[in-house]
Amino acid sequence: MRIAPMQELKENLATLADIAARGETIEITKHNKPFIRLTPATALGLHIGRSVGKARLKAAVVKNTGGAYLKILAADRE
Numbered sequence: 001m002r003i004a005p006m007q008e009l010k011e012n013l014a015t016l017a018d019i020a021a022r023g024e025t026i027e028i029t030k031h032n033k034p035f036i037r038l039t040p041a042t043a044l045g046l047h048i049g050r051s052v053g054k055a056r057l058k059a060a061v062v063k064n065t066g067g068a069y070l071k072i073l074a075a076d077r078e
Helices: 006-011 013-021 068-077
Strands: 002-005 026-030 033-038
Touching (some): 002 006, 006 026, 013 026, 013 033
Parallel strands (some): 002 026
């Protein structure tokens, strides 16, 4: 863990942010006491199971709509 004073954060925010994004934790101090921590952003609680990418998609519309859903999608994109 890297320790940096608040003044260094003010002067080198982009550099410290890049370091934290690469995985290093940076503790920012204010008056020589821990104030905040910069850590990389992660998706907490994301679970990818064994069946990821193996499922089949099911049609949301069962009956023939005569292309009405395509018109709705096209209108939604405009």
